[in-house]
Amino acid sequence: MELCSFLTLDSFITDPLTHDFMRKALLMSSLVASVCGFLSSYLTLKGWALMGDAVSHSVMPGVVVAYALGLPFSLGAFIFGVGSVALIGFIKQKSRVKEDTVIGLVFTGFFALGIVLVSKIKSNIDLHSILFGSPLGISLSDVKQTIFISVLVVILLSIFRKDLMLYCFDPRHAKTVGINVFFLHYLLLTCLSLAAVVGLQSVGIILVVAMLITPGATAYLLTDKFDNMTVISILSAIISSLIGIYVSFWFDLETGGSIVLAQTFIFLFAFLFAPRYGIFKLKKLFAAYK
Amino acid sequence: METINYQNFRIDAENICVDYNGKVALYDANLRLKPGQICGLVGMNGAGKTTFFNALTGFVNISKGKIRINGESVRSAQKDQTIAYVPQNEGIDSQFPISVWDVVMMGRYGSMNIFRCPRESDVQAVKDAIERVDLTDHLSTPIGNLSGGQRKRTFLARAIAQRASILLLDEPFSGVDIRTEKLISELFIQFKNEGKTILLSTHDMIHVREFCDLVLLINKTVVAYGETSEVFTPENITTTFGGISPDFLFGPES
Incomplete structure (x- = not known):
């Protein structure tokens, strides 16, 4: 890239748009970001960060097997994602080992199985793109799957938005007034698996958990209203994806890593300067000046 | 022998047992409450108070026994919004x-x-x-x-x-200011007049004497149950709290 070409902001933004793969990457990543950002507010409030990490790593063997068998990779990923959660629940119930330990050992086990499978099944699986994402090289069939899954998750979350909030906030009350808590639990897990599946295309398996928790954490620092939190979470996820892709395009950096770094910087900014909950409590400072 | 009309009871728990993965939390517990009654649930931490609440709301399944709410199953009570649970402040x-x-x-x-x-x-x-x-x-x-x-x-x-016609309150008076305490006690009288039934857990012995018509002392099972004036005796309280004397419990703090 010639340095002069992005001296003007205009060309910094418009030049990449002349490439077909960039337009596709920007659109797909924004879609993925909306899904993950939406779900993120629920996961952070429910305290499911580790669960998100577990599910996203556990989909690895599913992806590999699906590729090898020529099935949609989302199907394999979904089966292994939900399977890992079931296995975690089973081991936790049947042994005295603590939950975080069980989560850790199950997901690393699944992840290792995935890596071994990749080395054994000599196919055209690109390990690098699974691990680190490849939003710039996304194929047409992947695009279709991603759109389908994203729309599905957004519809599910929209319908059960309030019930899921109640489930995260006070499951006991939900149960007491006859709301199906069991269903909501598995709905949230299903959405988590599906979001991990679409998210891994943007940033890869290793970093997808960031897509699932960082936007929610950022939003949590910025508002006291749940609806606002969801909106902020989605926006910050989309903005970081756009920033990440642009930066990786101009400076020739790993795209997934750039997206997650952008999210981390936005979080740090909120951590320092959030009006009420930031380190510097700007609201108080402004009030003092008046 | 007269037949019992279960419709008369808001809460009718018969020999209920709850265990978590084989660990018994509550066994052979009985409770019957009529409309307009206020009952105190008293016991140590881990004596099964929360478990009792959870069983009544259907948040945990009972392994034995029977629960009827207004003469019907817990499930239909959930559908009809019959029971309201007010959590303790630490619970949220x-x-x-x-x-x-x-x-x-x-x-x-x-x-x-x-x-x-x-x-x-x-x-x-x-x-x-x-x-x-x-x-x-x-x-x-x-x-x-x-x-x-x-x-x-x-x-x-x-x-x-x-x-809801049944209110379950977990430690309603813990960590509240005087104004709230007064407001809650006024509400209790209103609820009673409206025919609502209240089951509340508390650590504060004075509140039991003040508000509760009935008291249920538990320690994994029912230690004593009945009219507060009859059942809420130093002996029963000592048994409930595993041998700690009431002098200690009624110390200057409470």
Whole structure:
């Protein structure tokens, strides 16, 4: 890239748009970001960060097997994602080992199985793109799957938005007034698996958990209203994806890593300067000046 | 022998047992409460108070025994919003980004459509409930910015908005200010007159004497149950608390 070409902001933004793969990457990543950002507010409030990490790593063997068998990779990923959660629940119930330990050992086990499978099944699986994402090289069939899954998750979350909030906030009350808590639990897990599946295309398996928790954490620092939190979470996820892709395009950096770094910087900014909950409590400072 | 008409009882728990993965939390517990009765649930930490509540609301399954709520199953009580549970302050995430209004509105969720869109009647019920607990000035306040007493009142309002005929209150008086305590005790009298039945757990012996018609002393099972004046004796309390003398329990702090 010639340095002069992005001296003007205009060309910094418009030049990449002349490439077909960039337009596709920007659109797909924004879609993925909306899904993950939406779900993120629920996961952070429910305290499911580790669960998100577990599910996203556990989909690895599913992806590999699906590729090898020529099935949609989302199907394999979904089966292994939900399977890992079931296995975690089973081991936790049947042994005295603590939950975080069980989560850790199950997901690393699944992840290792995935890596071994990749080395054994000599196919055209690109390990690098699974691990680190490849939003710039996304194929047409992947695009279709991603759109389908994203729309599905957004519809599910929209319908059960309030019930899921109640489930995260006070499951006991939900149960007491006859709301199906069991269903909501598995709905949230299903959405988590599906979001991990679409998210891994943007940033890869290793970093997808960031897509699932960082936007929610950022939003949590910025508002006291749940609806606002969801909106902020989605926006910050989309903005970081756009920033990440642009930066990786101009400076020739790993795209997934750039997206997650952008999210981390936005979080740090909120951590320092959030009006009420930031380190510097700007609201108080402004009030003092008046 | 006269036949028992189960419709007469708001709560009728018969020989209920609850165990968590083989660990017994509660066994052979019985409780019968009629409309308008207030019953205190007294026991040590881990004696099964919360488990008892959970069994009545259906949050945990009982492994033995039978529970009837207004003569029907727990499941139909859930469908009819019959029971309201007011959690103790420690039992909720006070940093959850949610306002007083939204918490109280949750009391109406069970009777709303699947999207939980409030109808006119729901809005009115929430308004009335918030007014009864004197929080009208705090409608849009996040619960994180409330005092312990105000937060307790918010959850009471949720129970009122739910129009439940049975209220289960977990430590309603712990960590609240004098004003809230007075308001709660006034509400109790109103609830009683409305025919609601109240089961409350408490550590404070004075509150038991003050508010409760009946008392249920438990330690994994029922130690004693009956009219407060008859059952709430130093001997029974000592047994309930595993041999610690009431002098200690009634010490200067309580």
